């Protein structure tokens with residue numbers, strides 16, 4: 116591999132060779148290789164080499180901006196190492212419009228706009244800017260179409276290969292629009308690094324592909340941290356209607372004249388209130404289990420429930436005494452009224468947002484749903500504050516047809532096992548290469564222990580409170596005994612609060628950092644950075660309490676002494692909600708693997724992601740502890756798992772070696 120800029124480590128040659136073979140034979144590839152094994156650089160170097168030789172372009176998709184930054188940094192390393200073809204190695208990073216639109220970044224209302232709303236807003240600003248009047252429309256756009264002001268920009272970008280953040284800052288200083296300039300740069304680049312949405316949302320994809328101006332079969336798709344993609348697509352293809360939206364609909368209808376419907380029998384706001392009543396009644400019936408006469412049937416409070424397939428729309432028809440044809444007319448009227456409101460707001464220079472438009476679109480989607488691919492749910496996750504109905508997408512393959520159009524696709528992650536699940540979920544048909552590479556790091560540098568006398572299994576901890584007390588004592592002992600940076604992952608904020616309420620936090624005799632549920636990204640980064648400093652100083656070590664499956668356990672690096680002990684409290688099984696049952700049943704029917712694909716595999720990935728924070732290179736050492744006897748069920752995924760009868764002693768022995 117000519118372009119690879121470093122001395123290849125274990126497995127890296129094999130990864131690059133397999134990618135090369137797949138690209139040459141136009142096949143898709145899905146591979147797992149442990150965290151820190153250098154997947155990004157291997158994939159980048161081998162796909163870039165193929166792209167340059169065969170005149171292809173690469174769409175490199177990532178979940179987070181931090182991953183995107185890493186790709187650009189690696190691209191720079193490749194270029195710095197290959198001076199002879201420096202000019203050909205060119206790529207750009209793009210982020211969502213909310214980040215790249217400078218008007219949106221500096222305006223609290225606009226920054227909350229969806230990509231569709233911002234796209235409409237931007238079109239209008241550009242139209243105004245192109246009009247004859249000098250001070251009209253977006254100033255950044257006006258500057259961006261002024262050739263004198265954009266002179267040398269492309270040269271600067273080609274020379275510097277900035278990350279998306281660096282490019283946005285640069286444009287802000289020059290008063291230019293990074294989003295518009297990026298369209299020109301994309302056309303010239305061999306690699307575009309972007310969030311998943313640029314490929315899996317049809318509207319946004321069209322904008323990207325128009326700028327690229329090459330057919331799909333001349334593009335190679337890379338999906339980084341691929342284990343996130345199925346859920347990402349499920350979210351993208353799910354729709355919700357909450358009481359919050361309906362209350363805004365009522366407010367909006369009244370503000371804009373509240374037109375009447377059904378020959379004056381009903382107003383728009385009256386219609387919204389009726390939908391609100393139906394959602395409340397569905398919640399009372401199916402989530403709270405309240406029977407006629409107010410008797411409560413369900414002993415345990417649920418978070419969500421299935422609603423029979425046509426109950427919501429049948430209820431609307433029967434309460435309004437209308438036919439489905441009239442219901443369709445109402446939906447069309449709502450959408451048309453919403454569009455007028457959007458135009459009106461746009462003329463006022465505001466975000467073209469209309470809740471009534473959202474309501475019309477939701478109802479249209481709801482009545483046309485493919486019910487075998489979606490579950491219809493009534494959800495009350497906030498204790499009655501904002502119940503909603505939801506069409507939850509069960510099948511991510513509804514959004515993956517586009518993958519077949521690419522020359523090839525490469526999907527990778529540190530935790531993908533069982534790989535067949537990923538392939539099946541996404542519907543990657545045909546000859547797809549599935550490979551799992553062993554960890555390149557010395558086995559003896561990692562120890563994974565579990566305690567067999569504790570569990571967070573709900574039915575056991577409510578029967579015997581000693582179990583939870585024992586876990587609290589273990590966490591306190593480990594944190595206090597070892598002067599090492601220690602992270603404790605809880606299965607949920609709820610379980611974490613059981614430890615907090617019992618004053619366990621006060622018993623930790625070293626600096627304790629705690630992730631809070633609604634913590635902003637900047638506050639979280641500050642917390643993590645302060646925690647890392649304790650490890651870097653090689654002193655006392657600190658403790659950090661966090662939740663598994665969150666922003667810390669998936670995606671943050673803690674090399675060397677920044678993290679030496681990871682304690683996982685309980686097994687992070689998914690909550691037994693209706694949504695989860697629907698998913699499991701769907702996978703049972705489609706693949707006969709409901710439990711394995713929707714419970715076991717996602718739980719194993721969360722465990723492995725947390726354990727993976729410990730070892731980032733061949734010199735890292737660390738010990739993980741799982742406080743739950745059910746850990747043995749994951750031996751297939753964690754082959755070095757060992758029972759410990761004395762955790763402190765076993766950790767100490769490992770540390771002393």
Ligand code: SF4
Pocket residue numbers: 212215216217218219236237238240241253254255256292293294295
């Ligand atoms: S031209 Fe750029 S800065 Fe102006 S509205 Fe559009 S995206 Fe925003």
